[in-house]
Amino acid sequence: MSAAVMCSARDVHQHLHNENCLSTFKLVLVCQEDFANQTKVSVCLYDSKSNTWGDIISITDTCKIANVARPSVMVGNALYWLLSGANILEFDFERRTLVVIEKPTTYAHVTGSSVDMCFQILRGEDNCPGLVVLSKLKLSIELWGRKSNGDGIVSWVLQKCVQLDELFSRPARRKNVILLAGYDEDTNAIFLSSDSHDFILQLESVQFRYIGRRECTHFRMYYPYTNFYIAEWSC
Secondary structure, three states: OEEEEEOOHHHHHHHHHOOOOOOOOEEEEEEEEEEOOEEEEEEEEEEOOOOEEOOOEEEEEOOOEOOOOOOOEEEOOEEEEEEOOOOEEEEEOOOOEEEEEOOOHHHOOOOOHHHHHHEEEEEOHHHOEEEEEEEOOOOEEEEEEEEEOOOOOEEEEEEEEEEOOOOOOHHHHHHOOOEEEEEEOOOOEEEEEOOOEEEEEEOOOOEEEEEEEOOOOOOOOOOOOOOOOOHHHOO
């Protein structure tokens, strides 16, 4: 089971200025169950303002959510989860729809859970979902976005390619151990991890920042945390 909590900036602002005002929120619960060769994914939305749960919405697919511990990504009025094999599950909490978005046709041959750490959903241009693809063979990162052709048909378009040759050492390249280790929605940055070094890549500026060296060889996921305060409250 996985969950996501959402609240508007307006509600948070009111809550910070009034201690007696509880910020309203929406909670999305996601669960999945396997049967035969398919997986049933179900979502349900709770609205604290009305104190009600919505109807359970389900969809059946051949793939399950890649990692329930991997946070969803919110773009516009929808939440997105990466499915095993790199397709994307979309839940539009305004229209109450649940659909599967297929990955770019370039990667249609990619299957299995072994590739999940090479794909990352992101907040793309024009408030549309995007996708980061790490190519271990080319040692590069591709940024894909969803675009409409004007007739209502939406497809994936390659927007940018970032080479990683100068960033990672040759031993890491030989071991083929570079992975996507997390995503920060607020700064639109991804975390990259090799066998012993971790980096942050800011996607708009294409600037890298070195995080540090790990003594252990185990990979770790990054879960960014952001806090804030009202300026006039500071001492």
